[in-house]
Amino acid sequence: MDKEVDPKVLAVIDEMRLSGPRLTPVEIVAKMGVFDAREKPFDHAWLATGDNVIATIWAEFVNIGADGRWFCLESLDTQHRVGGGVRSPQQIQRAKDRRALLKRTVDAGQGFRAVLQTNRVAIAELESNKSAKVSTRVRDDAEWHVATWDSDQQLAVLVRGPRGWVPGEAEIQAAKARGSVPDAAGDPGVAAAERSASREEVQAAAMDYVMRHFKGYGYKAEDVTSQNLGYDIEVSNAKGALLKVAVKGTSTGVPSFRLTGEEHACSAREPLWRLLVVADAIGSAAQHKIYKPSEMEQAPGFEPLD
Structure with a gap:
């Protein structure tokens, strides 16, 4: 929900929303080169023309580092919802598809395009509330990339803008406190x-x-x-x-x-x-x-x- 979004992030999203044409969430993704966007309206990542990866960035989870850089934590645990609980088979498949596309950019040393999204329900309820819908979705013209990918901890860090910067440990812990990583992620017993x-x-x-x-x-x-x-x-x-x-x-x-x-x-x-x-x-x-x-x-x- 908007009230869960950092005010600085929300201001940028509002500016993008007001400056561009009025498009539905699906139309935005389709215009970015995803021809089958209408068949995959609930996906969280897509492969567009030119092998470009497009991924949803939930604005509720965007953090601003000390130097103004945006980042968010990406759970690599495909089995558990961010808000707690086990995902349904369909949700697991969507999570696996998103993880695979993000990993594709890591392996290729490439960035990805992002759509910034706010939601009509609390972010913790996004996958468990059947009434969950997109509130606002805008195309982000700034490129994002996967800055770190830690399979042991089941955690990746996504960063907006040029490479070479990663958040510090204190910033990562503060981001975790926002609830963007399920408790099951990074289970030391599983990693061992x-x-x-x-x-x-x-x-x-x-x-x-x-x-x-x-x-x-x-x-x-x-x-x-x-x-x-x-x-x-x-x-x-x-x-x-x-x-x-x-x-x-x-x-x-x-x-x-x-x-x-x-x-x-x-x-x-x-x-x-x-x-x-x-x-x-x-x-x-x-x-x-x-x-x-x-x-x-x-x-x-x-x-x-x-």
Whole structure:
């Protein structure tokens, strides 16, 4: 709600709102290059033309540093709502999609475009109140970027403007006090478990994730790891095989992976072969990406054979 927004931030939003054309929240995102904005009106981040990432910045969570720089804390915990409680499956997917897009900018060393938004209900109720709606949304012409990304603490810092500045510890603690990070984020027990997990445990978690993922969409998923075919899971439907997937998992303690010789050979001869990497396989924020053979060296954590 407006009363939760720093007055200096609210003044900038009001100036942007009054100086531009009157557009709906969806129209604003669509004009920024998101062609399917009307099909994704409730998303919190989008991929626009030119591979530009657009993300919502909730003005209620924007903090102003000692030197006037704007920043906000981004929880990387996709399972829990900021206001407390476990997210619904749909909310979890939206959170995972947003996290993946922000991580994409980190990996590419790029910034992202932002839409500043205030809401009609208290920010803590944003995901739990069915009456929650956008109060004001404006396009921010200043670029934002992810200044820090800490998987252990499940926390990222988003900063408005040029790179090279990050908030101090006191500023971060003050920002946390505003409630932008759920209590479940950064659980030290979870972080320790991720660090201590063996490669075998990470791989088992990744396999379980992938099997559940494809079966959840109605496909048949068969674990063929023991057959040493050069892939781990064959995905099919009533018409036949669709994908032959080599699964690799990563985590805080197992940040990289290698393909076996048979997997490399299979990637060259099998048209349906794909590499599927499950990031944060042990944690609660597991997410995956599929790579064609020509793309697999781009996968985070990929190590070529000696």
